[in-house]
Structures are given as C-alpha cells and as structure tokens.
Amino acid sequence: MISARLIPQLARLAILLIVVTFVLGPLTVAVFGGFKTNGELLANPFGIPSHWNTEFYSALLNDPSFWKYLGNSLIISLSTVVLTLIVAAAAAYVFAQIRFFGSKMLMSYLLAGLVFPFATAILPLFIKVRDFGLLDSYWAVILPQTAFGLSLSILLFKTFFEQLPKELFEAAYVEGCGYIRFFWRFTLPLSTPILATVGVFAFVQSWNNFLLPLVVINSRELFTWPLGMMQFRGEFLVEWNRVLAFITLSILPAVVFFVAAQKYIVAGLTGGAVKG
Amino acid sequence: MSNATSIRASKSNSILADLMSSKGQAVLLMLPPAFLLFTLFVALPLFDAAYYSLFKWNGYGTPTDFVWLGNFRQVLDHGIFWQSVRNTLIVLAVSLFIQLPLALGLALMVYEKTPANTLFRLVFFLPYILAEIASGLIWSFVFDGNAGVASALFKSLGMDPVFILADRHWAFLAITLVVVWKYFGFHMMIFVAALQSVPKELLEAARLEGAKRWEVVRFVQVPLIWAAIGVSAFFAVVGSLQLFDVVIPLTNGGPSNSTHTIVTYLYTFGLTRTRIGFGSAVGVLLFIAAVGVSIFYQRQTNKRSK
Numbered sequence: 001m002i003s004a005r006l007i008p009q010l011a012r013l014a015i016l017l018i019v020v021t022f023v024l025g026p027l028t029v030a031v032f033g034g035f036k037t038n039g040e041l042l043a044n045p046f047g048i049p050s051h052w053n054t055e056f057y058s059a060l061l062n063d064p065s066f067w068k069y070l071g072n073s074l075i076i077s078l079s080t081v082v083l084t085l086i087v088a089a090a091a092a093y094v095f096a097q098i099r100f101f102g103s104k105m106l107m108s109y110l111l112a113g114l115v116f117p118f119a120t121a122i123l124p125l126f127i128k129v130r131d132f133g134l135l136d137s138y139w140a141v142i143l144p145q146t147a148f149g150l151s152l153s154i155l156l157f158k159t160f161f162e163q164l165p166k167e168l169f170e171a172a173y174v175e176g177c178g179y180i181r182f183f184w185r186f187t188l189p190l191s192t193p194i195l196a197t198v199g200v201f202a203f204v205q206s207w208n209n210f211l212l213p214l215v216v217i218n219s220r221e222l223f224t225w226p227l228g229m230m231q232f233r234g235e236f237l238v239e240w241n242r243v244l245a246f247i248t249l250s251i252l253p254a255v256v257f258f259v260a261a262q263k264y265i266v267a268g269l270t271g272g273a274v275k276g
Numbered sequence: 277m278s279n280a281t282s283i284r285a286s287k288s289n290s291i292l293a294d295l296m297s298s299k300g301q302a303v304l305l306m307l308p309p310a311f312l313l314f315t316l317f318v319a320l321p322l323f324d325a326a327y328y329s330l331f332k333w334n335g336y337g338t339p340t341d342f343v344w345l346g347n348f349r350q351v352l353d354h355g356i357f358w359q360s361v362r363n364t365l366i367v368l369a370v371s372l373f374i375q376l377p378l379a380l381g382l383a384l385m386v387y388e389k390t391p392a393n394t395l396f397r398l399v400f401f402l403p404y405i406l407a408e409i410a411s412g413l414i415w416s417f418v419f420d421g422n423a424g425v426a427s428a429l430f431k432s433l434g435m436d437p438v439f440i441l442a443d444r445h446w447a448f449l450a451i452t453l454v455v456v457w458k459y460f461g462f463h464m465m466i467f468v469a470a471l472q473s474v475p476k477e478l479l480e481a482a483r484l485e486g487a488k489r490w491e492v493v494r495f496v497q498v499p500l501i502w503a504a505i506g507v508s509a510f511f512a513v514v515g516s517l518q519l520f521d522v523v524i525p526l527t528n529g530g531p532s533n534s535t536h537t538i539v540t541y542l543y544t545f546g547l548t549r550t551r552i553g554f555g556s557a558v559g560v561l562l563f564i565a566a567v568g569v570s571i572f573y574q575r576q577t578n579k580r581s582k
Contacts, residue, residue: 008489012385019382020399022457027402029425030414045428091310098299110310113318115570117518119539120563123546123555124324125317127335147317150310178298180305208407210521211539215547226409230525233413240417251410258405262398265405266465 034245041241056245065220069228070250076141076213076224077206083146084153084202085195091150092157093183097169107158113151119211126215140216141224145206153198160194161187197264204265207254225250322563328556335552347557356545357558360536363448367519367537370452371459371512376505379460383467384493397468401461408458408521415454416441416526441527448535454522459515463508470504471497502580510573517566538562 025046033041034056035049044050060066095107125144134140164187172182188195210226217223223231229246236242258265329347331339351357382400386393403411418425421439430437440446474497482492498505520539523529529536529544536544538558546555 016382016385016396020396023399023403023461026414026418026425026457029418033417042422045425087309087313090306094303094306098303100299100303106307106311109319110314113314116322116563116566117514117539119518119520119542120559120566121318121321121325122542123552123559124321124328126547127324127328127552128317128321143313144317147313150314150318154310179302180298183302183306204405208409210407210409210524211543226407229409229413233525240420243413244417247410247413251406254405254407255402258402259398262401266401266469 030244031248033241034248036241038239038241056242057249059242060245060249065228066246066249068221069223069225070253072138072222073207073224073226076138076145077203079138079142080145080149080206081199081202083142084149085199087146088150088153088198089157089188089191089195090183092154093161093187095154096158096161097179097183097187110154111151113148114155118148122211122215129216135216136218136222138222141206141209141213144216145209145212146202149202149205153202156194156198157191160191164190193264193267196261197267200261200264204254204257325556325559325563328553329560331553332551333553334550339553343553347553348561350554351557351561354545356533356536357541359534360538360541363535364516364519364538366448367452367455368513368516370456371516372509375456375460376463376508376512378456379463379508380467380498380505382460383464383471384497386464387468387471389472397461397465401465403458404462404465406458409525411458412454412522412525415450415457419450419526442531444531444534447527447531451523451526451535454526455516455519458522459512463512466504466508466511467501470501474500503577506573506577506580510569513569514566517562517569538565 029046032047032049033045035052035054036044037053040050091110095103129135129140129144134143168186169182172186177185208226209224213224213227217227220228220231229250232246233243328339330342330344332341332343332346333339386396386400419440421427421437421442426440427437438446440450478496478500479492482496487495518539519537520543523535523537523540527535529540533544539562542555542558542562545551546558
C-alpha cells in the first residue's frame with residue numbers, strides 16, 4: 001500500500017523538479033555567465049564558474065549610462081503608477097458611486113481598451129505623439145502607457161469600490177460630506193489593497209515595456225533599460241558575458257520586487273481574470 | 277416597496293437639490309482626465325489607423341495620396357505577411373494545446389496550500405514577471421550555436437552545432453518554446469486560483485463515491501473551473517496576436533523573414549520604413565482579428581451561462 005501511494009508522489013515530485021529546472025536553468029546560466037570570461041563561457045556555458053570574475057558586473061555598475069537607463073525607467077514607471085492611480089481611481093469612483101445620464105455608455109467606452117492589442121494603433125500613436133511635440137520625452141511613454149492601462153485599472157477599482165459598504169457613504173453624506181471629499185477621506189484610505197494591486201501592475205508593465213519606448217524615444221539620454229540593453233547587445237555582439245551581466249543586473253530589481261509584491265500581483269491577476 | 281427603502285428614497289429626493297452640486301462637481305472633475313487620456317491616446321489613434329490605412333503616406337505633411345484599399349491589397353499579396361499569420365497561428369496553437377494543458381496539469385499538482393507548493397508556484401510564475409525582451413535575450417544565448425547551451429549540448433552528443441535561430445525550420449519552434457517558458461506560469465496561476473475556490477466537500481463526496489483521482493479531475497474539477505479555462509484561453513489567443521518583444525532579440529524576424537509575427541511584421545515593414553498607411557492597414561487587420569476573437573469569446577461564455 002505504501003509503495004502504491006509513494007510512486008505517484010515521486011512521479012509528481014520528479015515532474016515538478018524537471019519544470020523547475022526548465023524555468024530556472026536559463027536564469028542561472030545568465031547569472032553565472034556574467035562571472036565567466038568569454039573563453040570559459042565557450043568551454044563551459046552552463047556550469048558553475050571555475051573562477052568568479054566580478055569585473056564584468058563591476059564594469060557595468062561603474063558605467064554611468066547603465067544607471068541612466070535604470071533611472072529613466074524608474075522615473076517613467078513611477079510617473080505612470082501615480083498618474084494611473086489618480087486618473088483611474090477617480091473615474092472608477094464616479095462609475096461606482098454616481099448614476100448619471102450616459103454613465104453606462106461612457107463606462108463601456110473606457111473599457112473597450114481591454115479588447116484590442118496595443119500594437120494596432122502604434123503607428124498613428126507615433127504620429128499623434130509627434131504632432132503634440134512630445135516625441136523623445138518621458139511624457140511620450142508615460143501618457144500613452146497610462147491611457148492603455150486605464151481600462152483594466154478602472155475595472156479593478158470599480159469592482160472594489162462597489163464592495164465598500166454603502167452605509168458609510170450615506171452616513172457621511174448626512175453629515176454634509178460631498179462626493180469628492182468622501183473619495184479622499186474615506187474611499188481611498190479604505191482601498192489600499194486595490195491601490196497596491198493596480199500600482200504594482202502598472203509598474204511592472206511600464207518597467208518591462210519595450211515597443212512604446214522603442215517607437216517614441218530616440219536619444220540615448222532618455223533610453224529606458226530595455227532599449228539600453230538592446231543597444232548594449234549591439235555593441236558587445238560577441239561578448240556574451242557582458243551581455244549576460246547586463247541582463248542579470250537589470251532583471252534583479254524585478255525579481256526582488258516580484259518576491260516582495262507577489263501577493264498583489266496574484267490578486268490583480270485573479271481579480272482581473274475573474275472579471276475579464 | 278418596504279418602509280425603510282421608501283423612507284430612504286424620499287430622503288434622497290428631498291436632498292436631491294444640494295446633492296446635485298456635489299454630484300455634478302464630482303462628475304465634472306473626476307471623469308474628464310480618464311476620458312481625455314483614453315480618447316487622445318487610445319481611441320483617436322485607432323480611428324486614425326482606419327483613416328491612414330486608405331492612404332499611401334510616409335508620415336510627413338498630410339496624407340493626400342488616396343489609394344482606397346490599395347494598402348490592404350498590398351498586405352494581402354505579400355507572402356511574408358501570410359508567413360507571419362501562419363507563425364502567429366502556430367504560437368496560438370502551441371499556447372492553447374501545449375501550454376494550457378501543461379499549466380493545468382501543474383496547477384493540479386500545486387494548487388493545495390502547502391509551503392512547498394507555494395514555492396513551486398512562485399518559481400513557475402517568475403518568468404511571467406520578467407521583461408519579454410530580457411527573456412528573449414537570455415534564450416538567444418541558450419540557443420546560440422557558438423557559445424550557447426545548445427551548442428554544448430550538440431557537442432556532447434558528438435554532433436555539429438546547429439544554429440537553431442538561424443535555421444528556417446527550427447527558429448520559430450524555438451520561439452514558441454520561449455513563449456511557453458514565459459507564460460505557462462501565468463495560466464497556471466489562473467487555474468490555481470480557480471481550483472482553490474472549488475469546495476473541498478465536493479471532492480470528498482466524489483472520493484467517497486469511489487471516484488479515482490483522474491475521475492475527480494475529469495468530472496469534478498475541470499468542469500467547475502471551465503470559466504477560468506475560458507479566460508485563460510482568451511488571454512492566450514490575444515497574447516499570441518500581439519507577440520513582439522520576445523521575437524526581436526531572438527531572431528528579429530529572420531532568417532530571411534521566416535519568423536515574423538503579425539506585430540513584428542507591422543513594425544518591420546510599416547514603421548521602420550515609415551510606410552504609415554501600409555502599417556496602419558496591418559494594424560486594422562490585427563484589430564479586426566482581436567475584435568473577432570472577443571466577440572467569439574463573449575458568445576461562448578454567454579452560451580455556457582445560459
């Protein structure tokens with residue numbers, strides 16, 4: 001009897017470990033690769049480095065343009081988060097709290113963004129951004145990115161706001177508290193979980209965005225890290241160890257952030273999925 | 277109408293007047309930012325795409341060279357476009373028929389709440405959070421025929437190294453492998469959440485009736501999480517339609533344009549050559565495909581809920 005239960009258990013564990021290797025294998029190869037000389041990388045691409053050379057990592061850490069790329073990404077991502085939270089929460093609050101003529105139609109208009117791929121309108125978007133004179137600026141990334149994230153953010157906020165107790169608003173209203181003040185005083189402070197979820201999502205999406213910065217940013221001064229990474233890859237075509245070091249250092253913040261914020265990421269995922 | 281609600285209704289009627297001002301202010305202040313941003317950067321570009329797609333235009337000045345459906349004809353006559361459609365369909369098929377079953381199988385293995393399972397879920401989900409562009413670059417090293425893991429693998433088998441990403445037959449399969457690596461954890465997470473919400477009593481009852489493990493899966497768990505499977509399939513399809521970032525560092529559409537997806541095709545033949553009209557036409561076709569998928573999905577979910 002024991003063996004009859006043991007065999008499926010072992011099989012399960014074996015499968016899980018194979019998948020773990022599949023997932024983590026390439027990542028460890030990248031981390032180790034940054035410590036190897038190019039010669040060693042050729043001879044021993046996936047093993048533990050025989051000698052831990054830190055020069056490739058430290059060369060990057062001392063490279064001001066590397067920090068510039070990360071800084072640009074950080075500025076753009078944080079601005080996107082702030083803008084998304086304010087704009088989406090305000091709109092969702094109106095939809096959740098106030099009935100007015102045309103609110104249903106406006107709501108479905110703003111949610112239509114859930115349906116179509118970002119790439120559909122990338123060319124006209126480029127023209128639009130250029131005509132506004134925003135090309136090659138932080139705003140060229142921040143504004144369209146926020147706009148495209150609005151649909152999902154409004155949906156998540158609205159669902160959450162509708163679950164807040166209605167009695168609270170009625171009581172506050174009798175006390176003479178208006179809609180906008182109620183939003184600041186009560187709704188937002190009660191909504192920290194959903195604020196965190198939407199914020200984390202907007203941040204990750206912005207941090208990883210490639211297509212939009214690629215299209216609207218030209219000067220290296222403003223490169224986000226994905227653009228910087230592709231530039232770096234072009235310059236060090238045969239020096240894989242440097243490229244791997246670059247990748248490792250730039251995804252490290254994302255991994256740390258992920259482990260810290262995974263609760264909110266999963267919440268947003270399942271919340272959005274259930275509604276989607 | 278019950279007493280309490282009628283009192284509440286009359287009360288809200290009596291204070292309707294002063295409510296109007298606060299209400300009106302809120303609507304007028306809190307809605308326009310979202311409306312404006314969305315209109316300027318999402319809705320208008322979409323209409324522009326439809327408009328530009330009727331012109332031959334390099335993006336400078338105003339579009340004047342009206343070609344009616346000429347751009348669409350050009351796109352549909354382009355062999356590489358159809359290759360990109362075929363590739364997109366391959367990603368779609370792999371996502372639906374390999375990735376989703378894999379994700380479901382793994383979800384069934386790790387959905388129960390134990391510390392070990394939490395760790396497995398975390399690891400499986402990790403690739404989803406990493407930038408596509410970085411993932412693609414890491415894998416392009418793995419597949420590298422000179423220095424990569426693949427070359428070492430071939431050498432250890434005593435074979436000549438194959439440049440997977442430079443090989444017309446293998447390059448796109450390699451891309452689909454990276455797509456599975458990147459996204460299976462996302463789908464697994466959706467399934468895990470759904471499986472956790474299935475009442476334990478139902479599983480117990482099935483087991484007491486003498487159902488085997490796979491029968492519980494087949495007849496209890498899978499039917500109960502069917503909605504989540506639908507959501508996940510929808511994401512898989514929409515995601516396949518817009519695949520771009522992963523492909524760029526891996527093959528950039530090559531060798532000889534054999535690994536384009538619809539979006540890398542749009543980027544390469546529309547944007548980098550500033551053929552705004554042509555690229556917009558591709559965008560419009562992509563939009564039609566996405567809307568078609570959404571309508572199909574809505575229909576299916578409505579049918580099920582009836």
